[in-house]
Structure formats: C-alpha cells, structure tokens
Amino acid sequence: MIAGGTDAAVRMKEGKWRPEVWINIKGIHELRYISEKDGAIHIGPLTTHTDIIRHTLLQKKADVLVEAAREVGAIQMQNMGTIGGNIGTASPAGDTIPALYVLGAVFELRSITSVRLVPIEEFFIGPGKTILKKKEMITNIIIPPQKANEIGIFQKLGPRKAQSISIVNVAISLLMGKDRKCLGGKIAFGAVAPTIIRAKKCEALLTQQPLTDEIIQNIGKIAWKEVMPITDGRATAAYRRDMASSLLERGLYRLLRRWENDGEK
Amino acid sequence: MEKNNTEALNWVGKRVKRIDGPEKVTGELKYMTDYQFDNMLWGKVLRAKYPHAKIKSINTKKAEQLSGVVTVLTHQDIPGFNGFGIVIPDQPVLCSKVVRCTADAIALVAAETLEIAEQALELIEVDYELLEVISDAEKAMLPTALNLHPDGNIHSHVKIKNGEVDQAFQEADIIVENTYYSPRQMHAFIETEGGWGVMDEEGFITIRCPGQYAYRDRMQIARALAYNPERIRVISSPIGGAFGGKDEITVQIYLALLAMHTNGRPVKIHYSREESVIAGIKRHPFKVYMKTAAKKDGTLLANEVRAVADTGAYASLGGEVIALAIEHSCGPYKIPNVNLEGFCVYTNNGIAGAFRGFGVNQVCMGIETHLDMITEMLCIDPVEIRKKNVYHQGEISSLGHIVKTSVGTYKTLETAENCDLWKNREKYKADVSEPWKKRGVSLATSFHGIGMGVGLPDYGAASIELLPDGKFLVAVGCEEIGGGNGTVYAQVAAEILKCDISQIKVVQGDTSKTIDGGTVTASRSTYTGGRAVAAAAPNMLKLLTETAAEMLEVPASKVEVNPNRIAANGSCLTYQSIFDYLYQKRKQTRVEGHFFLPKEKKEIEGSGGAPHHIYGYLTHVVMVEVDTLTGETDVLRVVSIPDAGKVINPQGLEGQAEGGAVMGIGYTLFEDVLIEEGYHKTRNFTDYIIPTIRETPLIETFPVEEAEHSGPFGAKGIGEVVMIPIIPAIMSAIYDATGARIKHLPATPERVFNALKALKNENIQSAR
Numbered sequence A: 001m002i003a004g005g006t007d008a009a010v011r012m013k014e015g016k017w018r019p020e021v022w023i024n025i026k027g028i029h030e031l032r033y034i035s036e037k038d039g040a041i042h043i044g045p046l047t048t049h050t051d052i053i054r055h056t057l058l059q060k061k062a063d064v065l066v067e068a069a070r071e072v073g074a075i076q077m078q079n080m081g082t083i084g085g086n087i088g089t090a091s092p093a094g095d096t097i098p099a100l101y102v103l104g105a106v107f108e109l110r111s112i113t114s115v116r117l118v119p120i121e122e123f124f125i126g127p128g129k130t131i132l133k134k135k136e137m138i139t140n141i142i143i144p145p146q147k148a149n150e151i152g153i154f155q156k157l158g159p160r161k162a163q164s165i166s167i168v169n170v171a172i173s174l175l176m177g178k179d180r181k182c183l184g185g186k187i188a189f190g191a192v193a194p195t196i197i198r199a200k201k202c203e204a205l206l207t208q209q210p211l212t213d214e215i216i217q218n219i220g221k222i223a224w225k226e227v228m229p230i231t232d233g234r235a236t237a238a239y240r241r242d243m244a245s246s247l248l249e250r251g252l253y254r255l256l257r258r259w260e261n262d263g264e265k
Numbered sequence B: 001m002e003k004n005n006t007e008a009l010n011w012v013g014k015r016v017k018r019i020d021g022p023e024k025v026t027g028e029l030k031y032m033t034d035y036q037f038d039n040m041l042w043g044k045v046l047r048a049k050y051p052h053a054k055i056k057s058i059n060t061k062k063a064e065q066l067s068g069v070v071t072v073l074t075h076q077d078i079p080g081f082n083g084f085g086i087v088i089p090d091q092p093v094l095c096s097k098v099v100r101c102t103a104d105a106i107a108l109v110a111a112e113t114l115e116i117a118e119q120a121l122e123l124i125e126v127d128y129e130l131l132e133v134i135s136d137a138e139k140a141m142l143p144t145a146l147n148l149h150p151d152g153n154i155h156s157h158v159k160i161k162n163g164e165v166d167q168a169f170q171e172a173d174i175i176v177e178n179t180y181y182s183p184r185q186m187h188a189f190i191e192t193e194g195g196w197g198v199m200d201e202e203g204f205i206t207i208r209c210p211g212q213y214a215y216r217d218r219m220q221i222a223r224a225l226a227y228n229p230e231r232i233r234v235i236s237s238p239i240g241g242a243f244g245g246k247d248e249i250t251v252q253i254y255l256a257l258l259a260m261h262t263n264g265r266p267v268k269i270h271y272s273r274e275e276s277v278i279a280g281i282k283r284h285p286f287k288v289y290m291k292t293a294a295k296k297d298g299t300l301l302a303n304e305v306r307a308v309a310d311t312g313a314y315a316s317l318g319g320e321v322i323a324l325a326i327e328h329s330c331g332p333y334k335i336p337n338v339n340l341e342g343f344c345v346y347t348n349n350g351i352a353g354a355f356r357g358f359g360v361n362q363v364c365m366g367i368e369t370h371l372d373m374i375t376e377m378l379c380i381d382p383v384e385i386r387k388k389n390v391y392h393q394g395e396i397s398s399l400g401h402i403v404k405t406s407v408g409t410y411k412t413l414e415t416a417e418n419c420d421l422w423k424n425r426e427k428y429k430a431d432v433s434e435p436w437k438k439r440g441v442s443l444a445t446s447f448h449g450i451g452m453g454v455g456l457p458d459y460g461a462a463s464i465e466l467l468p469d470g471k472f473l474v475a476v477g478c479e480e481i482g483g484g485n486g487t488v489y490a491q492v493a494a495e496i497l498k499c500d501i502s503q504i505k506v507v508q509g510d511t512s513k514t515i516d517g518g519t520v521t522a523s524r525s526t527y528t529g530g531r532a533v534a535a536a537a538p539n540m541l542k543l544l545t546e547t548a549a550e551m552l553e554v555p556a557s558k559v560e561v562n563p564n565r566i567a568a569n570g571s572c573l574t575y576q577s578i579f580d581y582l583y584q585k586r587k588q589t590r591v592e593g594h595f596f597l598p599k600e601k602k603e604i605e606g607s608g609g610a611p612h613h614i615y616g617y618l619t620h621v622v623m624v625e626v627d628t629l630t631g632e633t634d635v636l637r638v639v640s641i642p643d644a645g646k647v648i649n650p651q652g653l654e655g656q657a658e659g660g661a662v663m664g665i666g667y668t669l670f671e672d673v674l675i676e677e678g679y680h681k682t683r684n685f686t687d688y689i690i691p692t693i694r695e696t697p698l699i700e701t702f703p704v705e706e707a708e709h710s711g712p713f714g715a716k717g718i719g720e721v722v723m724i725p726i727i728p729a730i731m732s733a734i735y736d737a738t739g740a741r742i743k744h745l746p747a748t749p750e751r752v753f754n755a756l757k758a759l760k761n762e763n764i765q766s767a768r
C-alpha cells in the first residue's frame, strides 16, 4: 500500500520494499478527514501532516500532535506524507507516534470483512512491525479531545533542524490544576527503544509536587533510566540517554511557561 | 588597468544581474546530465567490492551475453595509458591487478537501459584475494605498514622553516599547544558526476561532461585512449556545482572508452547520490598538531605545525593540498620563527582531492584558536592581537617572503571592529530566549592564495568575436561553475568596449569554442579570466576603430568609440555594418587576449609551490547560540568582510560570501563522510547532514576593496576564502558561549554536549 509514498518510495529505491503490486490509496478522499463526533476526534489515515498543522480543532484539542506533525521532515514531506503512513512505517523514530501515545489514540483497523479497534499501546511490536494483518489497513485514528486544562508539547532532537530523523523525541501531555500543580500526565519517548516508551516513573513524579523549575530538573534527571537506546550512525546510546533527560526537562519547562502565560486554553 | 579606476565605470562594480539568471531560475537551462537522446545507451561502472585486494581474475562473459548489453570493457580494452591524475596519474582508469579503495573502477558496461546495465554489473565475476586494509593515516606512515604504492605510503612531504624556532620557544612568555581533527567533507553538489560521450563516423569524439578544465580533461582522455587530442571535443560548462569535486577526471575517460565501442550511439553515465558518495573525491581529513609562542604583549614569536592529511588511495591533488595548507598554516601574520611540516598519506579510505579552500580550512582553525587562547590568557582584545600581528603590503610574511601585492587584513579587522554585531556583542549575547541557552560572539581572519603557486603554469586567455548581428561573443575557457564568472566577463567586456551588456554573449568551457585559459579553481577565474578579457577587449576596440577609419576614410585617431556606436566626422557606424565590411573583405572578426599570472621568482625550498603572489583576505564575525541541554549549536548571525580587491559584481560577491558561510557552517557543525575500515558508513543525504534554510543565519557582507593592480580593474578572487575563517570563528564562539573548546570537527550536538559534560565534571573536581 502506498499513501504519500515518502517512506515507500525511499525503501523501494533502496531495494528493500519490492512487492509485486503496490496499491495506491492516496486518491481515496474518504480517508482524508478530521472531525469531532460523539466526544472523540477522528482523523483519516490519508490526512497529511500539513492538514494536521493547519486544523484549528487539532490546534485546540490535540496540540501535541500538531507540534509533532510540524517537526516531520520539512514542508515537502508535510505536504506529501500522511499520518497513516507515519504509523504504517512503524519507525521507532516516527514523530507523530509519541504524540498519539500521550493522546491515548485508538486505531480502527479494517479489512473487507472485519473491523477492530486497537489501542496504540498494543499496535506496535518492533521496528517496522505492527499487529496489522495482511489484508487490513488503518481506516481511522480516534483520539479523545484534550480538556481545557490539558496541554501538550513535542520535543525533537535531530542532527539538524529540518529534514532529519529524530535522535530522541518526546511527547508530553499534562492535565493541569491550579498554578503549577499537575493532576496527571503522560510522557512518551521515541527513538530510544525498539518501540515508543512510556516513561511511567517520570509520569508518577509529575503529580507529587507543584512543577517548579527545580522539580522539573529532577524529573528530567531520572528519565535516562526509563529508556533503552542503541548506538547507531546518528548517536551513541549514552548520548541518547542523556538527551531523554534533556528533552524532558526542556519540554516540561516550555510547557509550564506556556501554561503560566496562557492560563487555560 | 589602473587608469580605469579613476574613470566612471558603467558596468564594473555594479549590481549587474546574472546573465544566466533567468534560465537558471526558471529551470529552462539544461545541464549536461539533463540531456536525453533517442538512441542513447546507459553506461555503468563496476566498483571494487573490497577496499584493498588483489584481483585474481575478471570474467565478463555472462555480462556480455545478457541481452541488451552493447559492450563490456576492462583494463584490457584501454588503448593508451591506464591511469589518470592531475599531477601524478596514479589512479587506474580500470584496475587490473589490485584495488585500493571501494571507489576503484574495474569494468564498464553500456546497455540499452539503466536496469540492464545494472544487471550486467552483477554478472561480472571478479575473483579477489583480500589484503590488509590501511585505514589510519598515521599508521600508514609507519615503516612497517604495508605499502599501497611502490614508493611507499607517504605521497608527499613538505617543509617550511624560518628563523630560530627552538630559541623562540625558550624565550616565549606564553606557549599554547593543541591537536585538531577535521572531517572528510563532501562537495554535495546538486548535479552528481555524469555526462555524455559520442563518437561520430569520422572518429571524432565529443564528451559533454561538467569539469573544471576542459583542456586538461581532454589531455587526460587522449592519454588513456592514445588518441589525437585534436579529435576530441570536451564541453565542460555549465556545471551543476563542483567546488573542486570536478577538478579531477570524473567520468570523462569512461565515456570516451564506451563511446568507442557503441557504434556511434551516445552513452550516458550519471552517478546516483550513493555512487557519488563512494566514487567521488572528498576533502582531506587532517590531523594538525600546532604549538604557538607569544610574548606578553601579544606579539607572536613562533609557530610549529605538523599536519597529516589522509588522501585515500590516490594522489589526485593531495600533494598540492598539503602544500597549500602548510603555506597558510600560520595565518596572515608575521611570525618570525616557524617550523612547518606536512605529510600527504595514502590509505584505503576512498579518494580525497580538491575542495574549496584546498587545505586552508583544516589549518586555519589551529592558528586562530591559538590566537584566541593567547588573547584570553593575556586579557587583550581579539582584534588588537590580530592587528598587531598581521603583515601589511610590503612586509615579510611568516614564510619569510615579502608580500608585494595588496593585503586587506587590517582593513577587514577595522570593519569587523566597527560592525554592529561586534560593537554590541554584549547586548546580543545577553538576549537569550531560554535560561539554558548561551550565546557567544567571536571573530577570525584568514586568507587564501589566488592562482597556482610557483612552478605551475598559470595563464589566462580569452577571445572576443564580432558577430553578424553586431554583438560580441566573449569566449573564456574557465567554466561557469555556479559562481557567476560569465557575468563578470560580460561586465569587463562591456566596460572596455563601451557597449551595453546585452551586446555581450559569453561562451565558456568548450575546447572547440574557447582557447586554453586554465582552470576554474584556485579562486582564479575572475582574476585570470577577467584579466584575459580585459586584454582581448582593447584588441577588439583597435579592430573596430581601424576598420571604421578604413570605411570612413579618416585617420584612426579621428574615430570615436561612443556607447554602442562608432563615430567619426559626424557619421556613425553600427557594429553590424563593421561586421559586414570585415566579412566582405574576408578579414578576421575575432581577437584574442592573453595574460600570464605574475609569480614569485623563487619557490621556498621544500614547500611544494609556496609562496603565492596574490592572496585574498577575509574576516568573519559570528554569533552562535548553544543549547546546553542538548549541545545543539545555532549560528544566528554572520558578518563576512572580504578583501577581494575591487568588487566587479557586488551581487555575485554576496552570493559567494553567503554560500561560503553556509558551507563553512556545514563543515564546522554537521558534515563528515564516515569511512570505517575502508567502507563508507555514510550512504547519501539521509545521513550526510548539510545545512538547510533553517540552519542559514542572517549573513551580512561588507567588502573592503584593497585594489590589486595586476587584476582586472583591481579585482582579486573570492571563491574559497569565503568559507574559511568562519570555521574557527564558530569554534571560538562556542567557547565564548559555553567555555568548552571543540577541537574535533564537526562540532555535532553530541560532541558539544560531551565537552560541556566534561567541563562540568572538571569544575566539580576543582571545586572540591
């Protein structure tokens, strides 16, 4: 199956993906939508990153996904690449995936004869590997809309600012109380393990005390314990571990700043 | 040329639009690799499977039998000399006995389609016997190392000694000593290596292939083919970027060999990016040890340098690169005592050769960083220490020769000192957006020789022809490499011929249309080509005036050259009518101009060609912001202050200054082709990181124009120095921001972060 082709064409050129038949789904307009129905946001898999970035509903109620989409490649990739393709490639460094994790996304998978709903945490099983069956495809991405006091941020470190594959990325979503008090939150790291990792220990610390700059630093400091990165051409495992801490600290700091400046959305 | 400086100029010094601009921005222009022909064949090159191995046998039978394959060639099919290389032709066209790097070519195929050609490569059977891989230049220098070439692994060794170094180090108040490592940068031109070859019924061969010196490419082709060069035409312009990467032969000889076996059908080769990464030449990675001594007042006393360059498997221009590096290793300063030495060493790491800056990039970081270290220890101003130590025109350089030509360093430093970024640097530095971000502002200065050194032929030539429509065709050998030299030639011609620039057509890089005028390298094409046009133009004026005098039957002294017209005694002649007259009389309508570059009389013994007669100078001021949480460095502002002599086209100069700055940012922060045990780890632009528009800062260019009277209208050169001082300037700005010195480039986020971490640990230790 080929959607935007920004992953598929590259793999094809490298000789890695050479199926006998490619099914081009890019023209199925029915699968390119963003809507709010029955208290849930629905995103069609052929929605491009640019569609996501520009959509006011998502800007308000799925801010972390909008930020992640903004970090995919650069304009050309955002215009061509789709969210379904980003999920389908199942790269540990895929940028929208951590965002979908912290938003608690559920995927609708369909074949001609079946439909099932799968929570994101059960979907990915390894680099490039998902539970998707042979004749199935993703037909809907369902996320609960953020509440008024829910805010999110996406942080990415690549070898440069545009057109780069994440060395480490992190998505954070917080449910805020008064001042700097956090009522709950989710943190998901990318590129530091075979699949996305939820930083449960850090998450548990979010609600202990008001998130002062010092507490933020302390939460950041333990993030490296939650990740299991490898060394590759882009970075060493040690640096990736350090960066898990740095990005979490940077993300929380920026998020809290925004919370204080904007208050409730 | 001096007298022109005082007259009002119409074209020179003006922001004249690129004459090739419209067709480039609309995409209408075709580069040579853009052409398709109906009956064309595709050529492919079989590369070595191993970085170092003996070839036991090559069997091409199966490949030849594949349907759609037109020809398969090996070393046995080379009629002439099986080798190429600009100075020492030690690289086989097609390997016969041994392969020394994965860039080595073993066989050529021409086939009906690219796919068939690729398939045919897979059918060629090569039997190898593996040999030990030499992957480290210093190890390659050991006497026990396996020799890659008959004369050993040290391809060249250059030395410059001046004064009493040992004594100076003893007397010095301050000594700094460090080792610097620099990356294997890739030219990353937009047009990968490629071109066309075709042989006609009479055996005339035409090669269309972007290159930096058509006549030399033709010579190298003719040598391999044992063919009369007069029967080969090389068209080498326009080039989709080269930066030195197309100075050496790329695919010209392959194309010619294949063209001899395809029955008159054109053959095209065009490398994929992946093939270009492996087969194309790269910048030499250097290890530079440097020790510098100074007096308490900041006067530089002595400099000791030992540089080792990894040239990969073949020489190409490696010997010249290390020579230029050593010549420039002390910066544009007068250091009375120096002991400088450089080695160019063979390894199995691909092939290194010419690249914008030509060795100076790798050494400038040493001396400039040392100046900053001394500055800091002595609490003096970084501009002051440079002003104190720079040589001026007429003074003796660190190499011990008198610099007779124009020297603008001092002026560039004055401009730097007074620019907004430097004057208000404390204000800008304080302006960080987030608490963990740190800003630094630094400057550095450097220089770069223009033209070839002592001992190499260096001349320029141009012709100007009056065309039937009354326009002038200016023909210069130097190719259009992207920098806009064609527009410069048009400006110079229009200025002297007193005509509108639209009257000038320019043709470049074609052995059948342009006379041999040397390379488009060494920052020389504005200076040399421009000067050659300036030598030809008066000959054209003479032809026009004398013809007009004849036509109007007046003495030549009565003829006036007015803008776009020739007049005498009240009557006017158009250029067209002059052409008609000359044509009817069967008289020559074309003139030539020749120019020999002035040279130093004597080579510094052992230096490999130093000194140059002319240098261009430049100071960079940069501001960076370092994210101390991640180690990311963002270059926010650049001020580029070149002394390129008289600026012929400010727009073109700014283009070079901006492009050079971005290339320098790439070199300092991102780029490196990684090779492990002879195999490339870098594959393509997925893992070779070059700056994008988001890494491109605000760049301001303030030229100081220190006229060089031997050049056209006082111009020198600009092409290379634009990417040099920015390298140490960024390194130093990172230090200014964070206190961490990076001595191993590129300064990737990981390297910067680790340096910051080490610094933190040091501080904790020393606090205890």
Ligand SMILES: Cc1cc2nc3c(=O)[nH]c(=O)nc-3n(C[C@H](O)[C@H](O)[C@H](O)COP(=O)(O)OP(=O)(O)OC[C@H]3O[C@@H](n4cnc5c(N)ncnc54)[C@H](O)[C@@H]3O)c2cc1C
Residues within 6 Å of the ligand: A001, A002, A003, A004, A005, A006, A007, A008, A009, A010, A045, A046, A071, A072, A073, A074, A077, A080, A081, A082, A083, A084, A085, A086, A087, A088, A089, A093, A094, A095, A096, A132, A136, A137, A138, A139, A163, A164, A165, A166
């Ligand atoms: C230069 C460049 C830069 C890039 N930078 C980034 C980056 O910064 N961050 C990042 O995350 N990615 C990046 N990418 C990767 C890519 O652009 C994204 O992953 C993009 O979202 C893929 O979408 P697509 O529609 O092009 O996928 P395609 O290539 O069309 O498909 C990718 C895979 O998903 C499958 N697929 C597509 N749609 C569905 C569906 N509905 N159901 C099931 N399977 C499906 C396909 O079968 C295929 O296996 C980059 C790619 C390039 C070439």
